[in-house]
Amino acid sequence: MKYTIKTFITSSGERLSQLYKTEEPDLPLFYPTAYIARTVRPSATHETQKVYLAVIRRVCEWESSRNIDLALSFRSRKFLTAAQVDDLANYLRASKLGGKGAVISSPKYNTYVTYTAGYLRWLAQELITDANTPEIREALAAQDTMLLRKKRRKAGSSSARDQRVVSARLSTDARNQLLDLFHQPFEGLRKPQDFGPRLRNIVMLRVLYETGMRAGELLSLKLRNIIEAGGGDSAYLDIERNHHDAIDTRLHQPVAKTLGRKVPISEHLEEQLRNYRDNWRADIPMAGFSDENFIFIVHRGGRSQGRALPITAFGSGLANLRQSFCALSQVRPHLLRHDWNYRFSIIADREDMSFEDECTLREQLMGWVPGSPMSRRYNLRHIEEKSQEIGRKIATDTARITK
Structure with a gap:
């Protein structure tokens, strides 16, 4: 049996997803819907809710393929056997x-x-009327333990993962190609209908490169979020928390995972944003011009023309760029975030910034809470270099004493 996840937008802008049998598209599955609504939704974002549903869909598929009815089994006080846990x-x-x-x-x-x-723990407790008796509690705990023991303990060294984060950055060829495109965005184009989408995609990449923001934050930027230079202050982009935005008609709403903040941009990027907004975006049918309208919109003809750009469309635009410029083959939005942090570390060292100041400023510009482990992870490079410097001094001192 096949299952599908459907997403809806409420009148308040909240996104809700439900699990359905493919052959019964009008009625969501009762227990998965109840679990998400009562247990997951109060404390989880919509993106997290969709992950839960993706997992529950796999459980339902497993039930169907093995001719098992977990609800019926739990009502009968029958729990998963060790063999069934292995199979699941x-x-x-x-x-x-x-x-x-x-x-x-x-x-x-x-x-x-x-x-x-x-x-499964929730489902069993929901279906068994005397779930608090010692026997049922022990059986539930045994099933729970068997499942959780299936987690892979050796998922990789945490220090190795930290090192990969620290070292992730653009290659020299990719950086040079990006910088060339920032200044010559129409390179290689011939068809007039491709110019607008190309400029939009290059400006979006430049925003990611200069600010290190996430793709969801980028796609959520509205016209009011461009704060132009004035009164001696440089231009910046105002990133806002935007969960359940009633104005956003995208079914899968891009959201800001981090805190709201203001991020400065270069004069040239400010000029490119104005150029895109005033000379290219303005010519698109159905494009709105109020403060609430999104900066980056769909250019191609069709029902979605003029609406906010979906994350899938941005991904397609990047794929086209990677196909046209082989140096960009490894470029992804999050790699630009890593690269921004790499360049920030270089500037912090050049400015002889203290470790504490480096953490504080990085947290502010990345939208992380104070004391964020991500900030300290990126600062690992600074710690390693300092430890090497001190280690060399100790080694030199030892050599002098020996002499």
Whole structure:
């Protein structure tokens, strides 16, 4: 049996998703809907809710393929056997996109196992009237433990992951190609209808490069968020928290994961934003011009023309650029965020900035809360270089004493 997840927008702008049987598209599955509404939704973003539903969909698919009815089993006080737990864990780990034997990443799999255990625990407690008796509690705990033990303990060294984050940055060729496109955005184009979308995509990449903001924050920028230079102050972009934006008609709303903040931009980027807004965006039918309208919109003809640009359309635009310029083959929005932090570290060292100041300023510009572990992770490079410097001094001192 096949299942599908549908997303809706409420009148308040909140996004809600529900799980359906494909052959019964008018009625959402009762227990997954109740679980999300009562347990997950009060404390989780819509994106997190969709991950929960993706996991529950896998559980439902596993039930159907194995001819198991978990609700009926739990009502009868029958819990998963060790063999069923093994089988379910293997099903959760299998990759749907890869070939036979392909698996999802260990961190993603561990999340799936955790969410599955939580849902099954809730489902059993929901269906068993005397779930608080010692026997039922012990049986539930045993099932829970068996599932959670299936998490992969060796998902990779945390220090190795930190090192990958610290070292992630643009290659020299990719950086040079991007800088060339920032100044010559129409390079290689021939068709007039391609000029507007190309300029939009290059300006978006430049915003990511100069500010390090996330793609969701970029796609959420509205016309009012461009603050032009004046009174001696440079131009900046005002990033706002925008969950459940009633103005945003995109079903899968891009959102700002981090705190709202103001990020400065260069004079040339300010000029390019004005040029795009006043000379290219303004010519698109159905494009709005109020403060609430989004900066980056769909240019191509069709029902969505003039509306806010979806994340999928931005991804397609980047794919076209990667195809046209081989030096950009590895460029992704989040890589530009890593690269921004790499360049920030270089400037911090050049300015002889203290470790504490570097953390504070990075947190402010990235939108992280004070004391964020991400800030300290990026500052790891600074710590490593200082430790090497001190280590060399100690080694030199030892050599002098020996002599």
